Amino acid sequence: MLLPGLSARHAPLRCAEFSGTSLEQLRQAQAAFVDEREWSQFHTPRSLALAMVGEVGEVCELLQWRGDAGASPGLPGWTDDEREALADELSDVLSYVVRLADVTDIDLPEAFLRKVEKNRAKYP
Numbered sequence: 866m867l868l869p870g871l872s873a874r875h876a877p878l879r880c881a882e883f884s885g886t887s888l889e890q891l892r893q894a895q896a897a898f899v900d901e902r903e904w905s906q907f908h909t910p911r912s913l914a915l916a917m918v919g920e921v922g923e924v925c926e927l928l929q930w931r932g933d934a935g936a937s938p939g940l941p942g943w944t945d946d947e948r949e950a951l952a953d954e955l956s957d958v959l960s961y962v963v964r965l966a967d968v969t970d971i972d973l974p975e976a977f978l979r980k981v982e983k984n985r986a987k988y989p
């Protein structure tokens with residue numbers, strides 16, 4: 866399910882900052898996608914964690930062997946298709962992170978900000 870106002874080709878390939886879409890909107894979109902297919906029976910925490918790691922591997926696959934020069938910040942020299950492929954895989958990782966938080970009743974945005982504060986205390 867696409868969020869209102871978004872078409873499949875609408876997502877910007879480049880951005881100075883993220884759009885204002887919230888993690889709650891992503892949680893709802895992913896939950897609707899899963900419910901429509903009756904897939905929640907498969908979405909156990911363990912299976913979601915394994916799926917998440919698989920998608921992390923797909924992100925790494927797009928970056929491996931390029932060397933730092935072939936994948937420097939901003940990804941200069943990458944084609945739109947290559948950028949889209951990376952965006953797809955990062956989105957798959959995020960979808961499983963969000964879903965894992967959902968099925969384990971973790972308020973992810975709240976937890977994230979709390980963790981940033983812990984990081985600040987640990988690395989003053």
Ligand SMILES: Nc1ccn([C@H]2C[C@H](O)[C@@H](COP(=O)(O)OP(=O)(O)OP(=O)(O)O)O2)c(=O)n1
Nearest residue numbers: 898899904907920923954956957958960961964
């Ligand atoms: N049981 C499943 C299977 C898929 N998805 C969703 C979450 C991800 O966003 C996306 C992952 O789909 P694929 O497993 O088809 O992975 P890819 O899109 O990476 O395809 P491929 O591995 O063929 O490149 O679909 C899901 O929620 N639950």
